[in-house]
Amino acid sequence: MLHIEGVDAVYGPVTALSGVNMRIGKGELVGLLGANNAGKSSVMNVLSGIVPAAKGRVLFEGEDITRLPPKRRVELGIVQVPEGRMVFPQMSVRENLLLGGVNASAKPKRAQEIERVCELFPRLKERLAQPAGTLSGGEQQMLAIGRGLVAGARLLMLDEPSLGLSPLFVKYIFEIIDRLHKDGLTILLVEQNLNLTLRFANRCYVLERGEIVVEGTADQVRDDPRTRSAYLGL
Amino acid sequence: MDELFQALAQGLLIGSTYGLLALGMGLIYSVSGIVNFSHGDFVSLGMYLCFALFSALALDPYVSLAVTLPAMLIIGAVVCRYLIAPVAEAHSLMVVQLTLGISLALQNLILMVFGGQPHRVPSVVEAKLVMIGNVVMRMPHVVAFVASLALATALFIVLRSTDVGRAIRAVHQNARAAALMGIDVGRVKIGTFAVGIGLLAIAGALLAPGTPIMPSMGLRYTVITLLALVLGGMTNFLGIMVAGVIIGVSEAMGMIYLSDTLGMILPYAVFVLIVLFRPEGILGQSRG
Numbered sequence: 001m002l003h004i005e006g007v008d009a010v011y012g013p014v015t016a017l018s019g020v021n022m023r024i025g026k027g028e029l030v031g032l033l034g035a036n037n038a039g040k041s042s043v044m045n046v047l048s049g050i051v052p053a054a055k056g057r058v059l060f061e062g063e064d065i066t067r068l069p070p071k072r073r074v075e076l077g078i079v080q081v082p083e084g085r086m087v088f089p090q091m092s093v094r095e096n097l098l099l100g101g102v103n104a105s106a107k108p109k110r111a112q113e114i115e116r117v118c119e120l121f122p123r124l125k126e127r128l129a130q131p132a133g134t135l136s137g138g139e140q141q142m143l144a145i146g147r148g149l150v151a152g153a154r155l156l157m158l159d160e161p162s163l164g165l166s167p168l169f170v171k172y173i174f175e176i177i178d179r180l181h182k183d184g185l186t187i188l189l190v191e192q193n194l195n196l197t198l199r200f201a202n203r204c205y206v207l208e209r210g211e212i213v214v215e216g217t218a219d220q221v222r223d224d225p226r227t228r229s230a231y232l233g234l
Numbered sequence: 235m236d237e238l239f240q241a242l243a244q245g246l247l248i249g250s251t252y253g254l255l256a257l258g259m260g261l262i263y264s265v266s267g268i269v270n271f272s273h274g275d276f277v278s279l280g281m282y283l284c285f286a287l288f289s290a291l292a293l294d295p296y297v298s299l300a301v302t303l304p305a306m307l308i309i310g311a312v313v314c315r316y317l318i319a320p321v322a323e324a325h326s327l328m329v330v331q332l333t334l335g336i337s338l339a340l341q342n343l344i345l346m347v348f349g350g351q352p353h354r355v356p357s358v359v360e361a362k363l364v365m366i367g368n369v370v371m372r373m374p375h376v377v378a379f380v381a382s383l384a385l386a387t388a389l390f391i392v393l394r395s396t397d398v399g400r401a402i403r404a405v406h407q408n409a410r411a412a413a414l415m416g417i418d419v420g421r422v423k424i425g426t427f428a429v430g431i432g433l434l435a436i437a438g439a440l441l442a443p444g445t446p447i448m449p450s451m452g453l454r455y456t457v458i459t460l461l462a463l464v465l466g467g468m469t470n471f472l473g474i475m476v477a478g479v480i481i482g483v484s485e486a487m488g489m490i491y492l493s494d495t496l497g498m499i500l501p502y503a504v505f506v507l508i509v510l511f512r513p514e515g516i517l518g519q520s521r522g
Contacts, residue, residue, distance in 0.1 A: 048413075050414070070414065074415065075416060082410070082414055086410065086414070088404050088407045089407060090407055091400070098397070098400060099415050102400070102415060103417075104416075107397075
């Protein structure tokens with residue numbers, strides 16, 4: 001479904017990614033692991049079109065999307081749920097969900113999709129009129145994921161969904177991710193939580209200083225000594 | 235007592251148009267974080283466009299809007315896209331510098347084309363008066379009041395309950411998240427800037443009848459706009475509208491109860507007093 005071929009990304013003089021190759025098959029849950037600043041978010045931002053690829057190309061269902069603006073990528077179904085949720089705090093939960101579906105391809109199905117998200121997250125349904133800024137961290141994460149689903153995600157990219165959540169919520173969010181995956185959604189999961197990611201992902205990549213150092217199934221990645229060193233920065 | 239009602243009515247009528255001016259600036263500020271110091275000069279531009287159409291075709295300023303509104307929308311979009319957007323990523327003081335530059339350029343352009351002497355843009359309704367009890371209101375002020383209120387209401391409704399309005403608020407609250415939702419942030423910024431300037435074409439036409447126009451008057455409108463904007467709480471649109479009325483009323487009070495010169499100071503005194511006690515603006519914290 002998605003191919004990343006030899007992608008570099010630079011911020012001024014800093015190289016964030018160099019020669020990254022990845023692929024994500026339809027219906028796969030792929031984990032992207034690594035320490036802080038390893039370049040995990042950069043991969044997502046290149047895929048979302050927020051950060052340009054300095055080199056290489058990105059193919060989505062065979063189409064070269066390397067130069068497409070962010071808006072067009074969302075319309076194709078490449079949707080990022082950003083780190084730190086980034087809900088619109090002064091808007092109600094309902095408005096946040098509506099905003100998820102403002103893009104041209106999601107808009108016709110918006111009402112049904114919001115229905116579906118409310119079934120998936122009953123807590124959101126109870127709080128539809130509440131300003132998103134007053135939700136707990138876990139509820140905001142539900143909203144951020146819900147908003148991404150309303151946006152018509154066919155490739156859902158989750159950036160650190162467990163960050164700052166209580167263990168109970170982490171478990172809940174991962175159950176939701178697992179359920180979405182089992183329903184057939186393709187997911188790219190960026191996480192620091194190694195064990196949980198390895199438990200749910202079909203395959204994983206490990207990034208270290210902007211380069212992929214390990215890739216493979218959960219077991220292969222767990223047993224690879226380079227995974228440990230990438231995490232500990234040794 | 236009649237004097238008081240007279241002052242209140244006059245202030246309310248003219249203040250609503252001040253509110254409209256400030257609403258245009260508030261819209262631009264809330265989305266792009268730009269304080270436009272050439273705001274008042276765009277009001278002058280709107281009024282001089284009305285004057286040009288009156289001189290050439292004897293058009294009433296209200297009719298001129300059919301031309302000046304689209305013209306100012308386009309001017310706003312072009313200025314934002316080709317002057318402001320390239321600078322906006324740099325230091326915020328650069329944008330201040332730029333808008334100050336635009337202000338001087340507009341002033342001198344108007345001076346060059348129309349000369350420094352005051353002009354008038356008459357309207358058919360100019361001489362008409364409306365009487366309520368003993369309070370006399372000039373027809374252009376009544377028109378301006380009704381139109382400003384209607385426009386402000388329309389703007390509130392658009393912002394509150396349409397996708398365009400939600401997209402504008404989303405860019406204000408978190409531009410990055412808005413981009414991730416597939417909102418074209420650049421286009422929203424250019425669009426709101428154009429609408430903010432377009433509102434000034436309308437405000438210009440509303441203010442024109444009965445007001446002598448001069449190339450240098452832009453600064454006064456910029457200052458009034460800034461007062462209303464700060465008083466209202468920068469991004470609180472209802473607060474901005476109320477603040478415009480407060481400025482208008484204190485101006486009218488000053489003119490009627492104090493001397494002409496001293497009266498002009500009253501809005502600023504009121505402003506300073508309110509900001510001393512409510513630095514966050516009259517309607518509480520600034521909110522989108």
